[in-house]
Amino acid sequence: MSVCDKRCEACPYPDCINDEMDLDDYREADARDRALGTVRKAKAPPPVGGNTAKKEAARERSRERAKERYAEKREERLAYLRKWHAEHPEWRKEYYQQNRERLLAQARAYRETHKAAVRAYKRAYYQANRDNYRAYRKAHREEINARKRERYDKRMREHGQGDAEQQGREKDYQRAYYLAHQEELRAKGREYREKNRERLKEQKRAYYLAHQEELRAKALARYYRKKGEGA
Numbered sequence: 541m542s543v544c545d546k547r548c549e550a551c552p553y554p555d556c557i558n559d560e561m562d563l564d565d566y567r568e569a570d571a572r573d574r575a576l577g578t579v580r581k582a583k584a585p586p587p588v589g590g591n592t593a594k595k596e597a598a599r600e601r602s603r604e605r606a607k608e609r610y611a612e613k614r615e616e617r618l619a620y621l622r623k624w625h626a627e628h629p630e631w632r633k634e635y636y637q638q639n640r641e642r643l644l645a646q647a648r649a650y651r652e653t654h655k656a657a658v659r660a661y662k663r664a665y666y667q668a669n670r671d672n673y674r675a676y677r678k679a680h681r682e683e684i685n686a687r688k689r690e691r692y693d694k695r696m697r698e699h700g701q702g703d704a705e706q707q708g709r710e711k712d713y714q715r716a717y718y719l720a721h722q723e724e725l726r727a728k729g730r731e732y733r734e735k736n737r738e739r740l741k742e743q744k745r746a747y748y749l750a751h752q753e754e755l756r757a758k759a760l761a762r763y764y765r766k767k768g769e770g771a
Contacts, residue, residue, distance in 0.1 A: 544558045561569070610617075625631070636643065651658050666673065677684060718725065733740060748755060 544556070544560075548556075
């Protein structure tokens with residue numbers, strides 16, 4: 541506890557050294573500093589969310605540096621990847637076989653989440669490559685039909701070959717789908733026929749010329765059958 545009475549001009553101790561400051565001393569020092577203009581201003585509080593701008597700027601600089609490094613070593617990386625792929629030609633197949641279920645689950649989840657975007661992309665891609673699709677199908681018609689028959693036979697084997705109940709369910713499903721979308725399907729059919737009228741005519745004419753005798757025989761068979769029923 542200090543015994544100093546702060547009366548330095550009448551201090552009885554010639555060797556007194558009192559360097560302690562009490563509240564009054566601090567107030568006096570603060571008032572003197574303010575009068576002289578030497579008071580340090582208090583720091584402004586940090587913005588809400590911390591230094592978000594600084595962090596975002598740092599991330600942007602990091603991305604720019606990564607782009608520059610990639611551009612500098614792009615050819616080297618591509619050469620390495622080409623060499624690696626040449627040495628491991630079956631790596632995609634092996635990776636797919638090892639992770640097949642996980643990849644299929646991811647693909648299904650993505651399609652379900654982005655159903656509209658996937659449909660729009662497929663539609664736009666088909667419109668942009670329609671001629672290529674038609675040319676490929678025309679050149680590989682038998683192969684494509686064989687794959688379709690194989691998939692159908694496989695599905696039937698899984699559900700039971702010749703299972704009348706399963707076939708009935710499939711027919712019921714197709715019939716229900718047609719009835720639910722009848723107007724839409726008809727409108728699409730009319731639009732397709734209007735857009736491709738000349739091409740469809742040429743296809744029908746070519747088919748008739750290629751199967752002329754067969755079509756005539758079928759027409760005669762129908763004629764005699766109806767004639768016999770009428771008699």
